[in-house]
Amino acid sequence: MIWAIIRPESAQRVIKALDNAGIGGITRLHVTGHGREMGITLGAVHYMEIPKEMLMIMVPDNDVAKTVMIIRTEAKTGSKTKPGEGTIGDGKIFVTYVEDTFAIRTAGKPGGN
């Protein structure tokens, strides 16, 4: 199971790329949050809750590396000062594991996942 927190504007691109790679189930959550930078200051206003998109992606173990790579490439936005590097706020990817999966429709193990 992969949890990815990405910019809302990159979500579409990431999903399209995952689609092309044939990666199946994705659940999407609208979240707000901040990282180590404690939000962002724009003019006089300090924003602590920055809108992000959270993707929950279920993949078989041997697709994890591929999925993470796709998210990394697609969610990374270009840096103005350091070429080739991303920008603060591009997001994080967390990989964890699922012990068991059930498809409610068949009340059994789904095929392929």
Add this chain to the structure above:
Amino acid sequence: MKQIIAILREEQVENTKQVLIAIGVMGVTFLYVTGRGQQKGRVSARELGESLNRNMRMQIVNAPFCNDSPDAVTEMTGSLAHPDTEIAFGFLPKRMLTIVAYDEDVNGIVQAIVNANQTGRHGDGRIFICPMISAIRVRTGEQGDKALS
């Protein structure tokens, strides 16, 4: 201690709540999510029509007419020749349910969720069982199994 994550149909949520209360599960969190599975968000016209009849909130993401009113959807489904025609909507509105439970209760909860949500059609949802290392009750600071009881 395990975390149970289930993705459910929106219209089954009330039913699921009742079933969970009946088996004594009180701590449940529901989230509004959008998602899709292997069907890539395809819905049959018949099912879509039923949903609209129930005034289900169709928050359709990624559809070409996503800014249109639900009337546009009705018009579109009405004009389809066969009710089994499938329309790809991409991400469909779903509810996510999370429960943290003791290991021995997991099977019962999974069975209850399956029984309450099974319609036999695509889109019934999935249940995932994940390990949960600890829990802390904020009010008292109790940790581990005590925080769940």
